[in-house]
Amino acid sequence: MSTRQGEPQGSDGEAASVPQRAKMTLPRLAEMKREGERIVMVTAYDHPSAQVAEEAGVDIVLVGDSAAMVVLGYESTVPVTMDEMLVLTRAVRRATKTPLMIGDMPFGSYEGSNELAVSNAQRFVKEAGCDAVKLERGGQSVDRARAIIRAGIPVMGHVGLTPQTATSLGGFKTQGKSAEAAAKLAEETLALQAVGCFSIVFEAIPAAVTKALMPQIDVPVIGIGAGPDTDGQVLVFHDLLGIFNSHSPKFVKRYADVHGQMVAGVRSYTEDVRAGRFPAEEHSYTIDADELEAFKGYLSAESLAGRSPWDW
Ligand code: KIV
Numbered sequence: 001m002s003t004r005q006g007e008p009q010g011s012d013g014e015a016a017s018v019p020q021r022a023k024m025t026l027p028r029l030a031e032m033k034r035e036g037e038r039i040v041m042v043t044a045y046d047h048p049s050a051q052v053a054e055e056a057g058v059d060i061v062l063v064g065d066s067a068a069m070v071v072l073g074y075e076s077t078v079p080v081t082m083d084e085m086l087v088l089t090r091a092v093r094r095a096t097k098t099p100l101m102i103g104d105m106p107f108g109s110y111e112g113s114n115e116l117a118v119s120n121a122q123r124f125v126k127e128a129g130c131d132a133v134k135l136e137r138g139g140q141s142v143d144r145a146r147a148i149i150r151a152g153i154p155v156m157g158h159v160g161l162t163p164q165t166a167t168s169l170g171g172f173k174t175q176g177k178s179a180e181a182a183a184k185l186a187e188e189t190l191a192l193q194a195v196g197c198f199s200i201v202f203e204a205i206p207a208a209v210t211k212a213l214m215p216q217i218d219v220p221v222i223g224i225g226a227g228p229d230t231d232g233q234v235l236v237f238h239d240l241l242g243i244f245n246s247h248s249p250k251f252v253k254r255y256a257d258v259h260g261q262m263v264a265g266v267r268s269y270t271e272d273v274r275a276g277r278f279p280a281e282e283h284s285y286t287i288d289a290d291e292l293e294a295f296k297g298y299l300s301a302e303s304l305a306g307r308s309p310w311d312w
Pocket of ligand 1: 043062063064065066067104158201224234235236
């Protein structure tokens with residue numbers, strides 16, 4: 001049984017101190033865009049990753065449906081369910097105090113009707129404490145976004161490469177590479193903005209297309225593989241830290257090799273246990289010498305063999 005509950009968290013017995021910041025709000029995000037302050041968004045899927053995002057001081061935490069692939073081991077984002085997303089989102093909420101927290105509506109949770117979209121967006125807010133939700137694509141999703149916003153829940157849009165419908169986009173490919181495709185992207189963005197999305201994600205779009213489009217957009221644009229001209233950037237937590245050991249897209253910059261470090265750590269533990277080096281004295285609990293002697297006396301005086309605990 002774990003004895004971690006109640007034990008000191010730091011080597012000096014104090015919980016690590018996190019600098020106090022003001023809670024992120026939608027007006028503050030709009031202000032950041034106006035002032036040209038870059039917005040930082042990262043995904044998180046559990047309590048430890050949310051603690052890291054909180055302590056690192058990011059502005060927005062997205063509980064992305066990328067969890068399907070980087071946490072749950074699915075082949076794509078398509079299979080993840082609302083119930084799975086809610087378990088992850090609640091864990092993130094418990095550690096997210098300052099950043100705006102957005103729940104990513106999974107495939108199948110909003111496309112069917114406005115009613116479905118609103119009721120699942122409400123679940124993210126009521127059952128997991130989200131500040132806002134995100135959904136993918138233009139077209140029909142614009143109606144869904146409008147319905148959710150009218151129900152009082154802020155919505156972030158997402159255009160360009162939309163992984164939930166990657167098959168119909170021809171795979172995980174850069175979007176907006178022809179004038180026609182870029183114009184469609186512009187129309188989707190403006191439609192999402194017109195119905196009241198407070199922000200829009202641009203994914204896998206040529207940097208020059210983003211740059212040309214930015215002056216038309218009044219809400220903060222958060223880019224992932226969309227060049228340097230968006231108002232902010234987002235990366236998947238597991239990609240940027242190198243936790244997810246598989247191919248990563250061109251737009252990912254790896255800031256650490258956590259996977260390598262985790263393998264090395266677990267390998268050392270394995271070797272130590274097998275060699276009898278762990279646990280050492282400093283990892284073991286003690287008992288008063290008198291108590292131990294009394295216990296040993298009891299053991300030698302009593303025959304415990306064949307007795308059930310209920311006979312004691
Ligand atoms: O699911 C996700 O992580 C996302 C981001 C990449 C924007 O949608």
